[in-house]
Amino acid sequence: MTVATLRVENLRTHFFTRHGVVKAVDGVSFEVRAGRILGLVGESGSGKSVTGFSILGLVDPPGRIVDGRILLEGRDLRALDAEGLRALRGDRVAMVFQDPMMTLNPVLTIGTQLAETVRAHRRVSRAAARDEARAALARVGIASPDARLAAYPHQFSGGMRQRVAIAIALINRPALVIADEPTTALDVTIQGQILAEMQSLVRASGAALVWITHDLAVVAGLADEVAVMYAGRIVERGPVDAVLDRPLHPYTRGLVDSVPSRRARGEPLRQIPGMAPSPAALPAGCAFRSRCDRASAACLAEPGATLTRDGREVRCFHPLEAP
Amino acid sequence: MILYAFRRLLESVVVLFAMSLVVFLSVYAIGNPVDILVSPQADAQEIERAIRGLGLDRPLWEQYAVFLRQAAAGDLGHSFAFNVPAIGLILERMPATLELAGAAMLVAVGLGIPLGLWAGLRPESASAKAIMAGSILGFSLPTFWVGLVLVMVFSVWLGWLPASGRGPTTDLLGVPVSFLSREGLRHLLLPAATLALFKLSLLARLTRAGTREALAQDYVKFARAKGLATRRVVGVHVLKNILVPIVTVIGLELGSVIAFAIVTETIFAWPGMGKLLIDAIGVLDRPVIVAYLLVTVTLFVLINLVVDLAYSALDPRVRLAEARA
Known part of the structure; x- marks a missing residue:
């Protein structure tokens, strides 16, 4: 078995602000192989962009990676000094930003x-x-x-x-490309073109791609795998079709349901009640429990990762199907 | 481009014309130069002759018309006090002022921009905070006081540097300059430092603010994500973006340094144009005052033109055609 292009293990990136520690990324693990595309999905503030910047070593103070390993082609990026990281950035690992109007000088x-x-x-x-x-x-x-x-x-x-x-x-033909919502600021038609081109460019070069987005539709058409982030953690991860068609985590279910679809025309969209918790004051246990209709006393403890038969991973005491 | 230059030229002629009219009227309103120039013992006949000799017997509008006619031919009139061409007096003193102003701006730019960059890159460090605190002093302290204190410390107490005068000058292409000799440089140092302090503080603060703003921009983060060295990110990506406001201020300040070096020149007995102007105002020597102001306005116009050209060189989004609107 070959080494994954990117392997993130238990990554924790915290921001030490005057108002307390903000756990923007709190124990995230995933991997991407060469030529594969991972969709990293979540709402604003779920920690998906910070995850991307952590991989590039571009988290600015007061933020800091406090724990975990980031292995790029087997090398631990956290063991590298500033010059070592600089040499990798733009060469082995590259990033595309959200707003093209701002990224070019x-x-x-x-x-x-x-x-x-x-x-x-x-x-x-x-x-x-x-x-x-x-x-x-x-x-x-x-x-x-x-x-x-x-x-x-x-x-x-x-x-x-x-x-x-x-x-x-x-x-520079990087091994890994991190794309942080690169189509969000574009027209739908242009969005489609960029998506298709990005897909074929990455496939042609054999690079691994992490596509950060809040748009499930984009993930459905582009990614091989999807990881759903909520409040700094990955709550569900697996092959894109399985996760979107039969979500196990109530939050994933909520996300899928809140996408307008043509079938459900006329029916009111289902929403996730409540708001995402402030990352500065996360509740103990499952961060989603206050918005979840399946929550019980068990959810006061932090759910561990459960592996399913079809190779998915979910962090929930009450998944929608028996894993 | 040619059209642009022509338009700017036309504008400056209008400015010069308006300025000369204002100065003419205001000097006329202040008083009669003959009262000061002619000795108190002079009799009525002598006074009459002096008035006639200076052309002051004719009505103001006629005096102004004569001035305009001669100015168009390049003659700005003779000094009432010295009876030599006014423009000659000014051009003779100009190199000293330009040298002082140039030296001051060099110090201000050479120290202000690096200090500002440093403070902007490490806003939390003790050195950055010291720079910022020092800059507040730098532009709050009045120039005359700073000059006097510098003289006190470096000339009187330490005895390292001369307190006044320009020292020996060396000819550079026929223009007398101080900075080519060691002794001249020693004379230049204190007045240049006095004049530079304010601009240095201003530039350091401006550069720091610009740097902090630029550092938060996506293009800086993208440049870092490309793996560029810090030297290139700061020296090219940040600096080139913040230069437009800095160049504006440098241009404005250079003009004001030349025009208002008067206080510094007086403290250090620096034989420049500012000293000449003060003396000319003292005796209401109208041709010298007018000529001085015309020269200063011309310098301002030239500096602004250079600044505008620099804009379009620095920022591709600025085109001279737009500047015309």
């Missing part, structure tokens, strides 16, 4: 921003870096890449900018 040309990514990791001439930049733009479907190298971000549309950001992320 407005005062540098596209060509500079692509070429500097190459030259940060490999000793190549300016001309060679520029050739790679041109090729990378062509790969993400930007017409006349040669002329576009000299353009500035404000001369591109949102969708085009996200393509450029993807080209930058993929230019």
